[in-house]
Structure formats: structure tokens, C-alpha cells
Amino acid sequence: MNNSLKVAMVVxxxxxxxxxTTDLNAxxxxxxxxxxxxxxxSTHFIRDHEVEIMNTLNRALDQAxxxxxxxxxGPTLDDMTKKCLAKMFGKTIxxxxxxxxxxxxxxxxxxxxxxxxxxxxxxxxxxxxxxNNPKGLAPGLGYYLADRKKLILSGPGVPREFHEMVSxxxxxxxxxxxSGRFVKNYQTIVRTHSVPEEKIFGELEPELWxxxxxxGKVSSLPHTIGIDIIISYNGSExxxxxxxxxxKEIFEQSKMHEFVWQYGNLSLSEMILKxxxxxxxxxxxxxxxxxxxxxSKFTDLSGSSVCFMGTIVSYDNSIKEKFLAVKSDTLKxxxxxxxxxxxxxxxxxxxxLNVDICVAITGIAGPTGGSVEKPVGTVYFGVHSKHGxxxxxxVAPGDRTRxxxxxxxxxxxLLLEEIQKF
Amino acid sequence: MNNSLKVAMVVxxxxxxxxxTTDLNAxxxxxxxxxxxxxxxSTHFIRDHEVEIMNTLNRALDQAxxxxxxxxxGPTLDDMTKKCLAKMFGKTIxxxxxxxxxxxxxxxxxxxxxxxxxxxxxxxxxxxxxxNNPKGLAPGLGYYLADRKKLILSGPGVPREFHEMVSxxxxxxxxxxxSGRFVKNYQTIVRTHSVPEEKIFGELEPELWxxxxxxGKVSSLPHTIGIDIIISYNGSExxxxxxxxxxKEIFEQSKMHEFVWQYGNLSLSEMILKxxxxxxxxxxxxxxxxxxxxxSKFTDLSGSSVCFMGTIVSYDNSIKEKFLAVKSDTLKxxxxxxxxxxxxxxxxxxxxLNVDICVAITGIAGPTGGSVEKPVGTVYFGVHSKHGxxxxxxVAPGDRTRxxxxxxxxxxxLLLEEIQKF
Numbered sequence: 004m005n006n007s008l009k010v011a012m013v014v015x016x017x018x019x020x021x022x023x024t025t026d027l028n029a030x031x032x033x034x035x036x037x038x039x040x041x042x043x044x045s046t047h048f049i050r051d052h053e054v055e056i057m058n059t060l061n062r063a064l065d066q067a068x069x070x071x072x073x074x075x076x077g078p079t080l081d082d083m084t085k086k087c088l089a090k091m092f093g094k095t096i097x098x099x100x101x102x103x104x105x106x107x108x109x110x111x112x113x114x115x116x117x118x119x120x121x122x123x124x125x126x127x128x129x130x131x132x133x134x135n136n137p138k139g140l141a142p143g144l145g146y147y148l149a150d151r152k153k154l155i156l157s158g159p160g161v162p163r164e165f166h167e168m169v170s171x172x173x174x175x176x177x178x179x180x181x182s183g184r185f186v187k188n189y190q191t192i193v194r195t196h197s198v199p200e201e202k203i204f205g206e207l208e209p210e211l212w213x214x215x216x217x218x219g220k221v222s223s224l225p226h227t228i229g230i231d232i233i234i235s236y237n238g239s240e241x242x243x244x245x246x247x248x249x250x251k252e253i254f255e256q257s258k259m260h261e262f263v264w265q266y267g268n269l270s271l272s273e274m275i276l277k278x279x280x281x282x283x284x285x286x287x288x289x290x291x292x293x294x295x296x297x298x299s300k301f302t303d304l305s306g307s308s309v310c311f312m313g314t315i316v317s318y319d320n321s322i323k324e325k326f327l328a329v330k331s332d333t334l335k336x337x338x339x340x341x342x343x344x345x346x347x348x349x350x351x352x353x354x355x356l357n358v359d360i361c362v363a364i365t366g367i368a369g370p371t372g373g374s375v376e377k378p379v380g381t382v383y384f385g386v387h388s389k390h391g392x393x394x395x396x397x398v399a400p401g402d403r404t405r406x407x408x409x410x411x412x413x414x415x416x417l418l419l420e421e422i423q424k425f
Numbered sequence: 426m427n428n429s430l431k432v433a434m435v436v437x438x439x440x441x442x443x444x445x446t447t448d449l450n451a452x453x454x455x456x457x458x459x460x461x462x463x464x465x466x467s468t469h470f471i472r473d474h475e476v477e478i479m480n481t482l483n484r485a486l487d488q489a490x491x492x493x494x495x496x497x498x499g500p501t502l503d504d505m506t507k508k509c510l511a512k513m514f515g516k517t518i519x520x521x522x523x524x525x526x527x528x529x530x531x532x533x534x535x536x537x538x539x540x541x542x543x544x545x546x547x548x549x550x551x552x553x554x555x556x557n558n559p560k561g562l563a564p565g566l567g568y569y570l571a572d573r574k575k576l577i578l579s580g581p582g583v584p585r586e587f588h589e590m591v592s593x594x595x596x597x598x599x600x601x602x603x604s605g606r607f608v609k610n611y612q613t614i615v616r617t618h619s620v621p622e623e624k625i626f627g628e629l630e631p632e633l634w635x636x637x638x639x640x641g642k643v644s645s646l647p648h649t650i651g652i653d654i655i656i657s658y659n660g661s662e663x664x665x666x667x668x669x670x671x672x673k674e675i676f677e678q679s680k681m682h683e684f685v686w687q688y689g690n691l692s693l694s695e696m697i698l699k700x701x702x703x704x705x706x707x708x709x710x711x712x713x714x715x716x717x718x719x720x721s722k723f724t725d726l727s728g729s730s731v732c733f734m735g736t737i738v739s740y741d742n743s744i745k746e747k748f749l750a751v752k753s754d755t756l757k758x759x760x761x762x763x764x765x766x767x768x769x770x771x772x773x774x775x776x777x778l779n780v781d782i783c784v785a786i787t788g789i790a791g792p793t794g795g796s797v798e799k800p801v802g803t804v805y806f807g808v809h810s811k812h813g814x815x816x817x818x819x820v821a822p823g824d825r826t827r828x829x830x831x832x833x834x835x836x837x838x839l840l841l842e843e844i845q846k847f
Contacts, residue, residue: 019452201543222440225583294733296718296721299716299718302718312743313737316717319733321779
């Protein structure tokens, strides 16, 4: 049914399996292949070990149309990939004058001169393609198994070299050998908040999953503030537009309607930036237990300075009083983690920062500091704008950093909802 | 020769292979196993596909003593791991009253009540262990193949749940089934700053690596602010203490001495909290381009409120003027990203926040906003205390979030150095 080109990836190198190096190629390749309409069927991380390499490559070739490897194509003789590939296909490795221009060109790009005493790049398995390395020195290797219609491509482990070689050199070879096999993958993503997965597909909308399955493969991904529901399918751009519309209608007619915060794939911060820019709204935060995380998350976005003015991180009560005009009496009577305090924080914060909206957060991130009435995880949110003041409270699970993560995402969701009132 | 326990990992889930989710378990597990003296021999990422799961698990069991899987143990019937494990070992899945207490305990921890209509957690393959999930709801699965002396353990895909279950529950089971196969690994860690790896072991101390290799396996790990040098060895606790002392002496007599910020494994924030608490010092930040990240990192630590008072995130220039008393003239003449501005930020910040030390950061996180004199990545730091004002500048590489990460860690290092003057 699924005619997509199948790709298997093999990452070769001891340094990844002992945790010393974090692989940055596998996830990148997954995204690249998805975008180009290919299907990554498996990724294997294996050691610099001849038998394991050959066994894994053989199995990968059985299962996929294309096998891509990263790592082990360096200058020394103990780099294993070249040796194993030659052995697998019964090829000898010898000096190959035909590929020297590729190596010389790679060196020239770095302003250096290659000579045969430097390394073993020019020792190559017979009948293999030497592949240009636009960001590095070691040439990649390519071999097409004409009888089985399969292609194996080996690139470097260094991420920037691998990404560049795959995007250009490997992708051209794939298009060349497998023209006519490209199927475009599409996804419709519905982002929801405040309802757990089992409640969405249980109590609220027991028929929803099967309704969505008519369009393609359904999956759900939990996030800090809710569940993303993803429907994946092949087809044309036209069909995709139609499918998106139909899925939107299903949700709009369901009980989930009020819990959808986006039909699409933007992050909370991206949505906020988009809406706040459109409506020319400025905002800031008054953060206590989140310690600046909410502001930091939003400022991960380039362009955030258009609408984000600043934040008072009022960890100590003295800062709450001095900068946010929280009354000493309020803190004494109700405590720093209370509805009364958060109300004064967002109202004082709006005035102090001179913004259209201020969102305040105060809570107990733990693991200490809880009490019977206010257990660890208790948090109060306050939002103030010309539309008034909204407060809410909840108790969140998870460890300290997980709580900060949830609190700050919830604060961003409240900000987004407030922006939509303008 | 190597008697270490061999572990293979299998990560199950379409969402990772299509690039929608980045796996955070494989690299974490690699590090954990290394630390505990086990050998990760391979990691496989595969789809939610019955035949592929079963084939991969079978091959993994052939090659390793222990197979650990992550993903696919959720509440719905399409979570594949449980089904495949049962099929592989010829077990039926049925309601198992014996494991209900584990599920109920997981729910109780979140202040919720479980009942059998909610999900399929209590449907379990016969003879399998239900494993407690300290951070989540779905129980893990364990099965020991007594005849082959092999163990298979299945945990959740959610990273915090997986990490906790592996560190505690899985590790106890492994120690139980494979007692006597453990060789204790020790590490001496030397944390350095401001010098790149090739300079440490080249220009500065060409003999250092070979001196350290006499004690064990040497490795180096780059971080945002410098290089960690790690020496790993087996042996007794007594030998470990002696080795640590000897390695410290080697560094103290080397040119690297001034670039070591710690002999040990604390984070920057942990070191700051320890020293600031000892010396009863309070501090705060004036953050611009880091947007609150520095404060957020420090407040990830429980107990941080003892010394951290608060922060002004002065993204907009109006906030710099109003709260940090940066002069309008300074901003006009030198710009927001300048030595003059950062000096006024930290001096104004110390006064405003009423703290012993204030660290200020202003820079261009990019990708836009750079100029010829001040390219993207330019950053100024300012530190002010009773010991005076220190400023410095640098240009950092990397994308926007990477820059924020580097900038905030550098700010924390400067704070630590200032605390040590007291």
C-alpha cells in the first residue's frame, strides 16, 4: 500500500554507544527523509566491529531500498566502514587515481593541498562512487546494486558534513536511481490542551479515533499542556487541503472544540508571536517559581523583541513588593503563593512594565516548601489586561524542572488566550 | 576479555523515525550504562510494526545479556510492545489482578484513582513482572529467560519516566539477576573553562594526556564553557580516593591550573549554591539577550531562593532605563549591546535588587540584528559587587538557542568567580 522509498540508517562508532558523543544525524535524517517523501524504517547504532557492521548492513539492505551510513570513513586504516563495504560485496580496496580529483577538490576548498602520503582517502573499493564532501575532507562512498535495485551510501559522522552531503550529493543520487518513486507524506496536526489522552478518546469522544482513522494513520503525542493528535497520509497537495478541512470540521462539531488551541504545527511561542504581532500587542511577565523560564522560552524565538518587553523575576518577596507593588499585608496574610498575591503581581507587573498584558506565576516548585493546604506543585496564574484580571490555580505533578516546564507552558497558553480577546 | 554485561537497546515508535519526536533516551542510557560498568553494544530505532519489533528483539537477545526497550507501553491497545513480547515468548495477555496494586500506586502518586475501565494497564502477559513507574502511570514489563540467562526490560518512551525507571527499578533487577557480573567503574572528573581541547593537550600541556592515561581511560567532553576531562578506571574506593588526589596534583602543577573550576561533578549552579550559601552571599541578574535563561537555570536547583533574589529581564530599552537606571544617553551613544551599557546594567541591577552581586548580560542572539562592528553572537558581560565592576566581551558561535545557552553558562561562571572573591 505504501509505495514510499524505504530507507534504513546505520550509525557506526563506539563513541556514540559509550555516551561520549551525542548523535546529531539520526533525528536530522528522519526529518529530512520525511520532508522529501521517503520513509525511514529503522536506525541502528552499532560499534566499530566488523562482524556487527556487516550483519547490520546486510539486514538493512534486505529491508530497505536505500541504506545510509554515517561514521567510520575517516583518514585512518581503522575506520571500518570502507573495509566492511568492500568485503560485503567482494571488492578489493586499492589506490584509485580516478577519485583523486574529488579528494583534491575537498582539500582545495579548505585552502590546503592533498598528497598521497597524508592519508588513505584514495584507497577505494573497486566499482564504488567517490562522493564529494562539501564541508569536509573524507569522500563519501556510494554503491548501487543493479540486480537488487538497492543503493548504499556512506557519509561522515561529523553532523555538518553529513547534513550537507545527504541534502545535496546523496539526494541527487537517490533521485537519479529511483526517479518516479517519490510519494509526498502529509500530516494534519490538531493541538489540544487541558484534557488527558484517555479522556479525549474515552469519556468525551469515544468515536473520534475511528473517525480520524478514515483519513490515515492516527497517533497522539502528549505535551506539557495537552495532547497533539496527528493524522498522517499520502496523496496530493489538493487532497491534503481537503483532508485538513474535513478534520477541522470533525473537531469543531465535537466536545473537543473548546480544547483545541491550534490546527497546525506552530509552537505556543510561535503562535503568540504571530498573533501579538498582527494585533500589535506588547506583554511581559512577573515570574516567581518559574525563575525566568517563561520569558526565556519566548525569547528563543527570533523577532520576540517586537512584542516582549521584559520580566520581573521576583523570587524574593522584597522584589515582589518593590517592583510589582504587591502589598506587604497581602504577602503576610495570604502568603506568596496565593490568588491574592498573583492578582497583585499581574496588575502591578502590567503597570511597571507598561505593557498591554502581564502574566504572573507564583507556585511551589518543590521538592520542599509544601504544606497541607498548599502541597508541592501548587501554582497560581494571573493574567491582567484591559479586559480585566483572570486567575486560576492547579496542582501539577512531576519533579522540580518538570513543574517549571509545565507552569511556564501554561502561562504561555494563558497569554495566547488573552491575546485572542483583543 | 571484556566480561562486562552486554546491553542492547530497542527504541520503538513511529514518531521518532518520522522525525516528529527527538529521542532522549538512547544517549542517556549509553551514559548510564557506562557509569555502571555495563557495555551498550547496539541501539535500534524501529517502527510500531509487529514483525520488525519481534525480529529486532530476537536478534538483540542473541547478542546481549540484557535487552532494554523504550516506548509502546501506553494505555491503548495499539501500543505494540506488550503484544509483541507476549507473542515472542508464547504467553497470553489477560487481566492480571496481581499487578493492579502497582497500577493503583502509580495513580495514587498523582492523586488520582485508577479503575479497570480507564485503560488496559492491567492486561499483562503471563509470567511477566509488572514494574513500578515512579514518574508515570504505565507499568514497565520485565521477563527473565532463566534457561538462556537473559533479561528483557520494557520501559516507557517519556524520557523522565524512562530515566527514573531504569536508574532504580531496572537497575535493581539487573543487579539481582546478574550479581557478580559487576565491576565498579570510578571516574575522576576535572572541569575546565575557556581553553579548547586541542590547546589543552597541544600547546599548553602536550604531556598531560599520557600522564593521565597511566590512571585509566581518558576522555574529554566539551561543554558550553569549556572541557571536562574524565579519567575512568576500575578498583576499590580507597584506590579511587588516592587516584583523585594524584590527578589533582598533576593539574595543580600544570599550566591548566588556572582554568580548572572544579575537581568533581557538580554543575555550575550547584557550585554557586554551595559557595554562596557558605559565604551568605545574595545575587541577582540583569538579563537582556538571554531572556531569563540564566535565572531559570539557577532556579532549577532546590534551595536556590536562599541566595537568588530576583532578576530584571530588560529586553526592551525602556526596561533597562526604568529598572536598571541605564542612561538614555548611554543607549543612544553606544547602543544596548556595549561595554558601557552592560556596566550600567550590573551596577544599576545591584542597587535595584539590593544584592551583593549582580551579573548583567547583553548581546545579539541573532540570527538578525548583527552589524559589521558587532556581528551576531557579540555579547557583553558585567559583574558588579563591593569588589568593583568587571566587564568582558566575546563573540559566540551557534544558533540562537545555542548562543543563549553559552551566554547564560558564561554568566554563571563569572558569578562563581565573583563569589570566590568574598
